[in-house]
Amino acid sequence: MNWQDIELLVTLYNTKNITHAANQLYVSQSTLSSRLHNLEKKYDIPIVLRKRRGITFTPEGVMLAKFAQNMQREHEKMREQLDNLQGAVAGTLRVGVSNFFALNKMPKLLRLFQREHPNVECHVITGWSSEMYRKLLNHDVHVVIIKGDYPWQEGKQLLYQESIVVASPWDFDWVDLPKLPRIDYHTDQTMKQTVEQWWYTKYKQEPFTNIYVNQVETCKEMIVNKLGYGIVTELVVQRNPDLVINPLITKDGELLTRPTWLYYGSDALTLNVVRAFIDFVLKVDVKRF
Incomplete structure (x- = not known):
């Protein structure tokens, strides 16, 4: 199997x-x-089944694709080790x-990092925090920057805490919140559970959710356009001075917050490029970006 076949699979x-x-x-x-047809002939197996909406890999095809993924990972590790042996901050x-x-932090962070380390090629994967955590567990990435607390016994650094707030286009009394229209959005399970626990500790009735959207940024735009209030982290709405923003308070009188963490594997620290990135992130104030 040549390199083109590996990339294809x-x-x-x-x-x-x-x-x-x-x-x-x-x-x-x-x-x-x-x-693909030539590969199927070479190994004398069906690799994919064609359907109206895409393709499905056969069991034999899955095995071949997993082998190709492992080959690609090993090739990347070899390149990383070669770059590392040269002592320079370079590589992927x-x-x-x-x-x-x-959306809000990474472009500026990468621009400043690559200004200091122009020989680094950055591959950035984005998604829900829970998805990025799984990619770290699977060694698909060197480091992750995600919201929420996840079980991790290796390297991690707290980057910042932010309050969870009610953002509303109008002033409101807390007692009236269940009657007001709420904009909800898809988020990971940790944020969802935190907000629900706060809500049902404070209120007996369910919220009056009249709009549900996929992204928190869309939720913010709905709030700005006076379609309802939302429960978000403070950085989402900090640049909207016309909104009424009140933090969630626990029954013990404490602010309800959500952390943003930098997680990384201990073995990744053997790479100059990873150490340089971690050191850079820790020396800048990413919360203010």
Whole structure:
């Protein structure tokens, strides 16, 4: 199996779509299909089953794709070790970040980091914090920057805490909150559980949720346009001075907060590029970005 075959299998397995895989590999669909057919002939197995909405890998195809993924990981490790032996801060840095951090913090952070270390190639993966945590567990990334507390026995650094707040386009009394229209949004389980526990400790009735959206940024825009209030972290709405923002307080009188962590594996610290990135993140004030 040559390197082109490995890239083809990995990309196709990740996308489960011939059109998307061909676009990522910068080849035509017919070229990709031909190469896939040649692989099936070479190993005398069916690799994929074509369906109306994409493809499904056969058990034999899954085994071959997993082998290709392992080969790609080993190749990346070899390149990292070669770069590291030269003593320079160079090579590829793989970072997983939460959606909010990716949108609001990561562009400036990467720009400043690459200004200091121009020979570093950064691969950034974004998604829900829970997804990025799984990628760290699977060694798909070197480090992650995510919200919430996750079980992790290796390296981690607290970057900042932010209050969880009610953001509203109008002034309100806490006693009236269950009657007011609420904008809710898809978030990871840790945030959802924290907010629900606070709510049902304070109120007996369910919130009056009239709009549900996929992203917290969309929720913010709904709030700004006076369609309802939302419960978000403070950094989401800090640049909207016209909103009424009140922090959630626990029954013990404490602020309800959510942390943003930098997690990394101990073995990743053997790489110059990872140590340089961690040191850089810790010396800048990312909360103020």
